[in-house]
Amino acid sequence: MKIVDVKATVLNGPEQEFRWKEEWEGRKLGFVLLRIIAEDGIEGHCIAYLVGPGQMEDALPRVRATLVGRDPHDVEAISYELTDKLVSPSAVASTVDIALWDLIGKIHETPVYQLLGAARHKVRAYASTVWYPEVQDYVDLALKCREEGFTAYKIHAFGVPDKDIEVCRAVREGVGDSMDLMLDPVNAYDRAGAMRVGRVLDELDFYWYEAPIPDSDLDGLADLSRALDLPVSAAESIAGGLRYLPPYLVRNAGDTFRGIGDFIGGISAMKKSAALCEAFGTKYEPHSYGSTLIQAAHFHVMLAIHNCDFIELPVPTGILDGGMKDALRVNAEGFVDAPVKPGLGYEIDEDEIANLTVRELEVSAFSTHTGV
Template sequence: MKIIDVKAYGLHHPVENPFKWRKGLPGSGEIREQGILRIITDEGIEGVAVTQRAGMTVDYVTRCFKQLLIGKNPLLKEKIWHEIWEMDRLEEFQIMFMGLVDMALWDITAKKAGMPLYHLLGGNSDRVQAYASTVTYDTTEQFLTIADYCIDRGYKAIKLHAWGDARKDAKLCQNLRKHVGNDIKLMYDGSAGFNLHDAIYLGKALEEADYYWYEEPMRESSIWNYKKLCDELSIPVLAAETSDGCHYNAADFIVNGACDMIRTGTLLKGGITGSMRIAHLADSFNMKAEIHGGDQANVHLACGISNCSFFEVLVFGTDPVDFGYPVEPDGFITAPQEPGIGYIFDWNEIEKKAVYKV
């Protein structure tokens, strides 16, 4: 099998229900970017991968990936992963692009094998439990209303993205616990908005409210700060979502006691290859590897491993809608069953609508 062509498309999609994050972070805006990579082989099998950057996708494919891939055997994923890792030394790829090619190559591999990707990754289950991940609302009352909606939809767990004020957020988190009772698992994501002092203060409030995990309260450039945080708290700290370095960096978080759970996911952790390395590394320490939200690729990843508890589904808007996968009445998501990852595109339409392409 040989790669004979590589295409890339950058698209802009209007956002019908823009949403926002904490103070200091941009929200969704009026346009959602989408980058699509398409790898074509001489056997007629195509591999597809999707990311959140339009122009960057076409730029990296044009300058770096196309020349690297043409003529290669797409089943030699390990070799190609390390060649891209070498390129990163000078390119310093934006974090979403370390694994973009890898995802498309795994799509080809699973199609060649005639099985859904999660079977190829180990096949722990064909379903994963979803949790509702909120955007940032203006008032406590809005958060409580959204929580009621999520519980009515079948979710058994809810994660807050709140305002980025340690004292206000602590009060909100405790009010939410009182509102939903003790049977719903609650999580909190700080979106890297705090210093160590405020992160400890908020973490202790989450402990009092019996939250299931405390995610990324600080920037992840300082492992020392995360080690101090973990030493101060009993609530599990979930970290290394946006840190560079894939599994190499995740290993430093784990062995230094700078997290109690580790983040992994295809978009930010080196595709399927990098994500699986992190999941297996965590498993060797009897640690959870929680999957970041996303599309079909991350659903397959969550169903392929045994040490993931939940799959993140973003819930947003005044009239809240689920972003991504349909959640079933019992709060679970079923992995796609067709061979490969399960992306379906009309390439003629994509060719017409692409803002950028190669």
């Protein structure tokens, strides 16, 4: 079976503005739908939210030249080509990889995680917040998430140590011991502030402490990991992907490690990162924040590995589910059950896609763009 076409569509994103710490300006997210079409009409899909329309448009000539006429089962070879042997991963190359896996799963009428080698059939979920202006907003949302079935909750607060401590104390008081809690200040603190917050999180029995200082500060991350009882989760912004992970592992610069699969090379790269972490006896807890199909791509990797405790779900629930018939949802026990449909297991709604469409991306016959 061969690939016969590649199409991309710019979609309107959600109306909500997205911020993950106080000083960041809010921004609205846009979506780009990539379709990889096989000769019998089966399509592999990915709705990206880290890919700008111009970036995808510039990359389409090379993507089409690389894919059309190829067997989608050559996903490893294709991903290696588009990332220059994993040296230069990108959101576009990652989107292609994810859509290829969706296509392969549909060809075989099998969920992707089973093709990867299923390790389990459900994963515990945590609710992942955006930024809110008031402390009570975090408490109210935590209680709402608990009602929905979540047993864990991650806070994105102000990125200011004393303010974040106030939020963490309030949320712990609000939920008691009924939820595991995490904090992600998105690399905002200096070393002293990170240690001060970390000692409070130990006192409050938080589950993990994510990205407290810049990911480039390996010595600082190692010091925090040694000094604190709770796990320090590091390397969330390793934009270079798999090749940049070994120094963190060798230097013990973190207790668990993060990765953004929709940037580092998709499902193929995440599986390799997870195996590398497993070899070092550490957890691999990839981000799954993004559109439904981005969440799904990460979820299938999580279902196929042992060294991951959680799937991250954006809250308020449904804020990034545009254009879909299906979505990932927490069950009454706090888990997300594996999808049963083939491929990524979550189906786009073609009518809704049509309503959200801004424009179809076209490639001029005279285009000279080659980048991915």
